């Protein structure tokens with residue numbers, strides 16, 4: 517998808533996620549001269565990008581992206597309050613904070629909630645998008661940006677946003693933790709820790725790539741690894757006993773989704 521050259525983009529906050537997205541967009545062809553990063557610290561912007569600690573005395577930019585924390589939404593609102601008109605496109609990656617709250621706090625023609633995840637840094641991220649409606653060109657522009665980050669999809673029902681945040685936004689954190697746990701378990705069987713870590717990550721990489729390309733479900737692929745009466749089945753029996761792994765992940769996602777709801781409630785005040 518082609519990036520439209522629609523004018524200035526202001527990125528409010530440029531930490532782990534804002535920085536990862538911006539670096540990927542620039543690597544994929546976004547002109548850094550279009551972007552102004554505005555942060556409290558004045559740090560974190562990639563080379564070639566204007567970095568400020570307050571909004572410049574300039575016309576309202578076409579696009580504003582909110583990439584600070586949900587707890588910093590009051591500061592973002594105060595920062596943008598002096599703008600003299602409506603922003604054409606506001607994109608928010610704030611976990612939890614809902615469309616209605618954004619519309620109350622920010623004057624924008626089109627508002628899109630986006631939930632990226634950290635592998636956007638290498639163009640293999642997952643970005644989920646939601647809008648309550650807006651200008652078709654602005655929506656296409658968001659798709660063009662999201663497509664440069666990896667896989668993206670829209671959700672029609674905003675009530676699913678906390679769930680996709682827990683699954684895909686937070687998901688890399690859980691997968692990284694699983695990689696560590698796999699390595700720790702390998703080391704417990706006597707492997708050197710560094711070797712166990714290498715084998716765990718390479719195993720995850722190959723399995724994820726294979727699952728992504730396969731027509732079969734992961735459940736079928738798991739059965740393909742498990743020879744009848746063999747050692748994989750013995751291991752799977754532990755994960756499957758009383759749905760142990762499903763139960764653990766259900767609790768994990770539920771905790772994340774609940775925290776998103778808390779952050780959303782705090783932003784409504």
Ligand SMILES: NC(=O)C1=CN([C@@H]2O[C@H](COP(=O)(O)OP(=O)(O)OC[C@H]3O[C@@H](n4cnc5c(N)ncnc54)[C@H](O)[C@@H]3O)[C@@H](O)[C@H]2O)C=CC1
Nearest residue numbers: 529530531532533534555556583584585586591610611632
């Ligand atoms: N880290 C991740 O994997 C993901 C994060 N997100 C969302 O991205 C947002 C940012 O998260 P991170 O990048 O992890 O946080 P971070 O702490 O790394 O970055 C926050 C950024 O906001 C800036 N900032 C803080 N106060 C400010 C203010 N008053 N005015 C302007 N800038 C200010 C900081 O200087 C920093 O650049 C959050 O809303 C989070 O929900 C969404 C998906 C994934």
Ligand SMILES: O=C(O)[C@@H]1CCC=N1
Nearest residue numbers: 611681682685686687
């Ligand atoms: O931890 C957080 O709140 C954010 C939302 C998704 C990933 N990181």
